[in-house]
Amino acid sequence: MDAALFLAPFLAVYAIFLLAPVGQALYMSGFNWDLLSPIRQFVGADNYLRMLWGTGIVWNISHAWLPRLLVLAVTALIIRSLLRQGPSKTAAVVTGAAGVIIAVLLGFHPGPGGAWNDSGFWNSLQNTLVFTLVSTPILIALGLAMALLLNNARRGRSAYRAVFFLPYVLPISAVTLIWSYLLNPDRGLIAGALGWFGVDGIAFLSEPALAMPAIIATSVWWSVGFNMVLFAAGLQDIEPAYYEAASLDGAGYWQRFRHITVPGLSHVTVLVTITQLIASFQIFGQVYIMTRGGPGTATEVLIQHVYEAGFKNYQLGYAAALSVFLFVVMAAVAAVQFRLISKDA
Amino acid sequence: MHVIHQRLPKTVLLPVIASALLLSGCSGGTTTGAADSGQSIADVAEEDLQGTTIEFSHFFGECSDEVGDSTDITAVVGECPTITTLTNKFNAENEHGITVNRLGGAAWDNYYDQLNTAIAGSTPPDVAAMHGASLVDYAQRSLLVPLDEAVAATDTDLEDALPVEQDAIRYEDKVYAVPFDVHAALAHVNVDLFRQAGLVDDTGAPVLPTSTEEFITAAKTMKDKTGKNLIAIPRVGDNLGWHLVHSLIMQQGSSVLSEDLTEANLDTPEARKAVDFVSSLFTSGYADGDQTYDAAGQSFLNGEAAMLYNGTWVVDSYNAEASFEYQATNFPTLFKEPAVWSNQHLWAIPAQKDADPVKYRAALEFVNFLYENDATWALGTGHISSRTSIVESPEYEAAPQRQNYAETGLTNAGLLPHISNWPAVEKICVQAVESIWFQDAPVEDALREADANINSALAGG
Amino acid sequence: MAHTTAPQTRIRTKAPAGTPRTQPQSPAARRRTVTYHGLMIVAAFTWFIPVLWMISMALTPNDSLQRSSSSLLPSSLTLENFVTALGAGELARWFLNSAVVSITTTVVTVIFCAMAGYAFSRIHFPGRRLLFIVVLAGLMVPKEAMFVPLFLMISSADLQNSYPALILPRLAAPLGVFLMAQFFSKVPVELEEAARIDGAGRWRIFFAIMLPLARPAMASLAIFTFVLTWNDYLWPLVASTRSEWFTVTTGLASLQSNFAAATDLGTLMARGLVGSLPLIIVFLLFQRQLIRGITLGSGEK
Structure with missing residues (x-):
């Protein structure tokens, strides 16, 4: 009885504002659901077809072979580490199957004269993946490097940490405000610095090849402190005795790093990677405020595509289908996090 | 852990399904009604209007700091x-005791997102600015109050509106808005540079090209004689690049959509020709391909480009700022038909849940005031007045530059396809040309893909 | 956990006796320390440049910024921008909204999560483990992706442009429940039993004993929630259509898409600074708790 009373408030908001929306999204995705009028027309899987299919779609083995090989390679790596960890055969089989299926599906593409139904979806998916796959390693490597540097400090550690961490607490719109102008070709600090060397300002945000790197740089500056803090905590947990023993043993910095730090941080690294993948995949603010997805569609990301499908094109049903896609992809990643966390519980 | 993990799907799905069933019943419910309230709006008594407050949203920016309470419309x-x-003037002087409050916030690039979310949440403003090309989206869904009968009560003379406006404010023969202006693309000309390049007639007036060949020749002459670009086109981060392509498609008598407006028609020789021509200006160095809206304007003002492709809205500020002899003129016709991209600013009255005729009437009184003061707007902004009587008035004709581009408003500026989902279609077109320019997509692929996307957008609405 | 292979097994631990240990005062170590701090100061300064530039612009008159803004030091100083930022425009209102939303969300989240966490860790009831798993499964739901159904829910309840709309969807924080459950499960059972023998009921135990004990965990969760709520962008963007219902985050963003931005850069930067100030203060005051919250929140400990 007590338990019910203690749980009721949380479970109520949890059911209404977290579980119900997922069900609602699934339900809506089966409809032509107009934002502005009461049109709700059942269309079955049409929204998903529109998202994932096109006209004249063909499959062949060589299309996009590089990303597909990468998918298979990553799958193999994950399976290897899963098997190493012990008897997680089911997980290995599921991962393997998922990897192979994705690699096969990536062979579909519009043949000559064909087109995707919604090429914007594929473009935004690609941009989101590029952002995620480029920013995540940078954020992890830099976060680790910063944590290691901090760890060396006997004095002033918290001051350094404060400086590196501060950007993380700024609102995203303050961050974009600074960076939009920092990167501005006529008025920005970077343009000013380049001017010293007689180089003209570079229009980072309006140059298709540079816009995404600029967004990534902004994101790294904003949020790397978060990872740094996590790694710093992980480093604190490694027994100093190991290092002392290794030093006595004559192990150099690099050897100590490889044989003590890296294995000691493996748990943190997995967590940081997953948290970061999930966070990066949901990127929206930086892009929406700084470039609106431009130039062209060079930086349009998935959440923005959902937003525009719903609020610009009034198609809430389609927006819901896109949300469900996002949900499925992220749930797969989050399942790993869930596994780790509930093992601790 | 293992066991629990495998059990997860069921335990998660159950509440999900349950809540889906629960929720599916209780959503929807956007505003309808307000349909045949024309007569009741006309019947509202004067004393009922006293003290009414209405909310007004537009995308012309926020400058109450700068303007304060000023009601001086002369300068x-x-x-x-x-x-x-x-707005200040109306608040200070209207005899009905109506107060208009501007809803802050929306800048032009997310105005419609906010309007849409407001309508979906049943809290639309009482008066909303709207583009002619967006009207159908709202009118078709019965989200706007039809004004045919109501305007009789305020003596709003819609017969005086320009022909293009007459079409823009209507959907299925009903009036859903009161016009405010026509805004179109123009050629902004640096006459000094044209003189230096010898591209002038006997009177010293600039001679603009009348075909794509002449355009290229003129560009070459300009480059050789002055070292400057013939034209500046803001194609980065702005729709104007597409608008130029669109103008040239229309000049060839073609269109983005099929004649019955139900299918895409962008993958055509005309569109390819238009894209290729504009692209060639960038690749042969007659225009700078990296310019944003601001950069293109700056380079024109700095005398680095002899001509600028931009809209009516900059005429007065360029007229004041240019350090050279400035001329705004109709954008040249390079193909067989005079045509140029244009759109209209309109005022619409969104339908409200309570459909209060008094508020509707107050909104209409304000809109009527704006229509009556259309000359102030046209003279203050450079836009083409929406009213024939004003466009032909001596005061308007005497205003700087207006004579040079009167034709744009009267004939060249046509109506954009008056269909629902036009903004979505236009966005696809913008993306298509941008993928050609910035991502090196082959023209045919980009246009074909755009056609598929347009068809999908047209079907989705 | 997976990394059961202890790191020390991979290195040889034969310690050659008498290896000279470097003393802190030795010249080599001293040089290293100086170099290290020199490098760190340069790195920290570089990292801080964007913020410094923002402060510098906020202190520079708008008209000198129009001539040139690409230098780190202000060409002349003024406080005018801050006066305008605080006086004109709607920043004060956005500030109030952000404060109300963030504080309410934080307080309610912490209370709800503490209660639920307590129940999950200390009360035995049938189906407890199953229910806990259901709550943890919520971690897999991407918040940002569910704004479409949430929007529909809020707008059909006529709640757009209101505090409930901005607050309610943020309260469902399974991570907080997990954190609090973790914490409570470590509290010795004896404490609770002693109180029960004294005749205290469940609620009394919770409020008089458990909550005070949980203060550090709650503080971490609170600070973390506060920062995330203050900085939330997508949901307030969807939930509010009127500028008087914007938060600092959405309000600042709405100013950036305005053409006016180009002419009063200084004021804009001043607004950005003022809007970030509460977070900077919270950060400086509660750095430790925030960082603890992050480490806890990611399930690290």
């Missing part, structure tokens, strides 16, 4: 100061 320049001053 205002620019969209935001003009509309703000006009």
